[in-house]
Amino acid sequence: MKKKNIYNIISLSLLTLLLGSCKKYFDVNPDMRTELDTPEKVGELLVTAYPSADYFLFAELASDNSVDKGPGDFSLNDIARDSYLWKEVAQVSDSYSPNSYWLDMYRAIAAANHAIEAVDENNFGTKGQQYKGEALLTRAYAHHMLVSLFSKSYQINGDNSTPGIPYLTVPENTAFKNYERGTVASVYEHIEKDLLEGIRLIKGITYKSPKFHFNEQAANAFAARFYLFKGEYDKVIKYASAIFPENNFKQNLRPIAGALKAAGSNSPSLFASSQQNFNLLLANVYSNFSSIAASCRYGAGLATEKIISGNTVAGKQFYQYYTRFGGIPDKLQLGKYPTYTYRANPYTTDWTYYTIQCLFSADEALMNRAEAYINTGDYASALKDLNDFAQVRIEGYDAMLHTITEAKVLSFYNTTDIKAGLMSTVMDFKQKAFAHEGIRWLDISRLGIEISHRQLNSNWDTTYEVLKKDDLRRVFQIPASAALSGLPKNPR
Template identity: 20%
Template structure:
């Protein structure tokens, strides 16, 4: 069968076709259009269009995989948020009683991530054969696509567990793939990122941080090593990012999510014409009299220490009748055509906390405390005591990360699971909690179409 990566001489149509094709690759029916053209890879300009178009797709739809989904729905799963409207398919995330027929799982998450994976692989395959650019010119594009595949699989395995590992654009083989063990997917993710490190330059491809550079790959590698218990490597990669001199914590919390943020490592430019970030559009009330769609839970609000600037700067309160609703307010712009806030995917604060946890795990408590105090100082809090035990230090890191990254990219949800804390923490907060709730179910539509794909065993 011909490749379903159909090519066109019109660079403006590249992304549209690619994303139509990648939905087809997860379906039973073969793609309708199997026309193959060479012209997408006829010039550096059209190659770049296909790369940049993938980032555009990531930020074009509200509350999709790389644009708000984790902040909202995983925030509900982790008891950071409450849904004030009670919408049924949204409420399933809060109660951790997800149905495998939930359309949000299928369209906004599963298919979206596999679309990014398919797109990135299609570009990688095209780069292998094109003569329009030199081998040296190919490498940055390859590095970007390897990074996209890596971050997509990172979220898939952390949300669903074992999932199919797609390494080609061959439709016939992909439609019959079984689930791959999470450990093997982490091996692929690590391999992709190590190769991306070799290919990506230290400088960003543009004047902003909206496409990956070398340190974006290193930042994600630091996270991967932490999640896989390779603490020395996690510390080493965090050291490289923090010590690069390219980034620094913003002193003002309101500057963290701006395009000019010194703290931002990788951001997505908001391509939707009506709003900036999905979080801003979703969390900020639609009018001065409107109730927020989502409110912070009481357990989260009680976790803030007195005087924490993050509660003051990153949350808002709206009183409707006799009820006060406190909502996430990290992003300040709900809607508008001016792009003044960017979707911030990776930022420096995480690298300090990765390094802190890695140091604590390896017994270097003094250095771990120093890094936690960097974050606490910015938040207006006192330094931690110097004589903490290892367990106390790790608890302090967990607390700091919970507050620093509340309602942001699902950090809390993923951390509760990787540290085997979900049963204890969420079991005490949610009457319906079961251990099997830690993984989202694979959408039934995908299982029906692929007889080799089985559901998570405990679902």
């Protein structure tokens, strides 16, 4: 059995495909210089197979959840500006840049591959196979996020021969190796294979901190999202429904207008709590996203507030908890994730920011199922899911006043097409409910939603730029370091 230490586990990330530096991500990793000769050590390694970088900033700024707040008392952030303007984002090392996210996900993939190899080379029994299942799921998740952000979206019943991202399935033991991007279709085939085998293998798995690992609920939520992207709607319904087999989704949704509202300034800690059923998979990530998006010129402002607090087809807006950075109206800060800090060195004034982010929630899974029901023509079931979702988010909910019906949908969206109206309802609910969670950009990308960004000059003159359905800027550019290693860049 070869010795696997943390340095050769990340050799891929540092020496081959990535050619970058993300040392700070490994400062808190467990010391894996001993042999992976027990399933427990494999489990320890898999702690590092989850994201520690943040895609929220560049994804949210590229979406229509953000706005140019104009010249004034705002800070500037290159990542926020470039993402908002749909330019190639500066190749900086901040943990919330596309470059760092790419690096971090391949680091996670490398850890997963070493874990899989260790299990395959040893007889670790049932526990070893369960950890292999977890490793397969983390590998599939990392690749799915990468292909969703750095490649053209999967085209349901369409052409998926466009460039994907390298799908890595074996540990890297050479310093340099040629990689191929493959196609979006081939990447999806690999993801599906890993996903299905991972779900099969983790049956009965237990963890000390289950919400920070691919437990069975999280695996089913991932499958529901994956098959939504593929357009296999019966499978979306199957896997989403398996999260809560008693079909008691409503009792396990975020109590936005209930307990979370009552928590007030403590709501971020409750929102990201590992003790809450609505959180299916959590991750510790380096991020100060909420403050950056609020304080920067490009980010969350009054225009964002109008979107998330606007009226809904239910006849009343969703309750939203937010504050204003420095008390300034156009510096909107959504109270979702707690912010923590630490100093690695007591003699420095540099603080490291981190938070707990939710990668999969019961709320998203329910909306994915509602969309699947719509696409299978089961409008009654879709309405049931939408009403359950609205009930926990509307303050003072009254079924007599706020129940969503087909007639209300047709009237609110001024359409005679109930399918189109229900899809608009799902997209509207998701944008309002999941603002600052990175989900809106994934929907914009996969559905080809056209959005516009306003731009203000020094005289406050306003122009608008539209991101059309076929705009090549919908795909984030792969890092320059990866391109230098031979990977072809995304066309512009």
